[in-house]
Amino acid sequence: MRADAARNRAAVLAAADRLFHAATDPDQVSMDDVAAAAGVGKGTLFRGFGDRMGLLRALHAQRVDLLRAALTTEQPDGSPAERALHLLREVVRFKRDSRVLTLALENAGDGSPYRTGSYPQWHALLVSLVTEARGPESADYLAHALLAAVRSDLVEHLRDWPEERWEAGLAALTRAVLNG
Template sequence: MRADAARNREAVLAAADRLFEAATDPDRISMDDVAAAAGVGKGTLFRHFGDRSGLIRALYTARGEQLQATLTAGLPGDSPADRALHLLRELVRFKQANRVLTLALENAGDGSPYRTESYEHWHTTLTAVVSQARGPESADYLAHALLAAVRSDLVEHLRDWPDERWEAGLTALTRSVLATGP
């Protein structure tokens, strides 16, 4: 990538980051808004990101890289349930901290969070943990079910809940799913 193109890409991501951070409704941020905030032409956005969904995915990826690296390096905990619970807690915290952006991502395109790279990554990671606890037979499905408990639309719906209530529910669900062997 040329140096000016790389600078433009970074300027766009920084501008989009600021706009999504300040927004209460992700659908109100347009490509025109981002281009104006970044000081580039709208065509630059489309060349680098393809469309609005591509821009949102790139921004989400940039924000989530550290979380992904940290959690992929190794999940702490003595049992698979502890490791799964740690992963799910961190996903909730990330989604709470990045609520507008994660809602935009999960609502982008066809509206399915199941078709994103990050979902695939977390599903694969959690499937391995569930397999350790219960065997591989139902691990794929159970990983999907556990990840449904931390979907952005649910996190948003329950955003007024105190952390202790979230923690209690997530702990009860995770431990009940992973408590029994195959």
């Protein structure tokens, strides 16, 4: 990537990040808004990302990479249930912090969170933890069920809940599933 293209990409992602973080609804952030905030033309924006979904995916991937790096360096010791709970807590925090962006992605097209770039990784990790705790029977399904508890639409629906209430419910569910 040329140096100017890399600078433009970084400027666009930074501007989009600020705009989505400040927005209360995904539809409040237009490509025009992002181009203006980044100081680039719309042509540059579309050449770099293709369309709005391309921009959303790139921004989400950038944020997920930061989450993935944090989870890799902060992996706690403990039982599979405690490690799964740590992952799910961090995913909820991520989605609460990135709520407008994750809603935009999950609501786009067919609205499926199962097609976001991070879903297979989180699912595979939870399958391994469920398998470690309970054996392989139903581990695939139970991992999907645990991830359903942190879907963006649920996080959004319960956004006014205090963190302690989220924590208690998520802990009870995770421990019930993994400790059987």
